[in-house]
Amino acid sequence: MLLNYNPRHCLPSAEDLPDSDDTPVDNQLQHLISVLLEATLALIWSQRQDWYFGVDMGIYYDPYESAIVPDGFLSVGVPRIIDEDLRLSYVLWEEQKVPILALEVVSQKRRKEYTKKKDFYAEMGILYYVIYNPLRKRKPRLEVYQLNKGNYELLEGEIIWLSELNLGIGKEKGIYQGIEREWLYWYDQDRKRYLTPEERAVNAQQEALKAQERTKKLEEKLRSLGVDPDQL
Structure with a gap:
């Protein structure tokens, strides 16, 4: 892996490289799970600009190798927005930061999430590896591994x-x-789930309706007392 970028080496930039491996996701769920995590994180970390969550985006770790494309990945310590065109791909020798988390969603078409990809992410130095397998019936569907001395160790807990x-x-x-x-x-330190953008919008709408109802009842009460609320 090349993290020591030297412009004189004339390494390809993100603009020179494909943004993925042109392999479509196996099903919509793989995409939506990553999109939901990214959208929710954008609310949780709305005051921060030092992170980036990629969805179905190529990570280039070697200029002579094809990109690896997780379903989702999170990098911390990089600019969230580079310019108005946004990122085309994630190029390690430009970013100078290995992602801290990689996410794979298992589908009917296995893609070596538990073997080859797991070993590769460990070699890259990605701290957390998240595998979600909705097809499992007996084994845990969600597994989260943390890198320890070059090897992934399974973290326990729901x-x-x-x-x-x-x-x-x-x-x-x-x-x-x-x-x-x-x-x-995503959850906070008290194990309370963070609301999604959709849930926040619904809650805001419900609170607005409750406020309107309270205002209507107050106006009715004032009128019953002989007070015209429009004159207040």
Whole structure:
């Protein structure tokens, strides 16, 4: 891996490289789970600009090798926005930061998430490796590994605390884009789930309706007392 970037080496930039490996995701779930995590994180870390969450984006670790494309990945300590064109891909010798988390969602078409990819992410030095396998019936569907001395160790718990991120990650039933099923979510240190953008919008709408109802009842009460609220 080349993290020591020297412009004189004339290494290809993000503009020179494909933004993925042109392999489509196996199903929509792989994409939506990553998008939901990214959108929620954008609210949680709305005051921060030192992170980037990639979805179905190529990570280039060697100018002579094809990109590896996780379903999702998080990098901390990099600019969230480079310019108005945003990132085309994630190039290690430009970014100078290895992602801190990689996410793979297992589908019917296995892609060596538990073997080759796991070993490769460990070799890259990615601290957290998250595998979500909705097809499992007996074994845990969500597994989170943490890198320790070059090897991944499985972290225990239904909600797994990621100390380096000050976030927890877990799964539970919910509704996203009208789809009710099990999703992955972020949690705070008290194991309380962070609301998604959709949930926040619904809550805000409900609070607005409650405020309107309270105002209507107050106006009715004033009128019953002979007071015209429009004259106040």
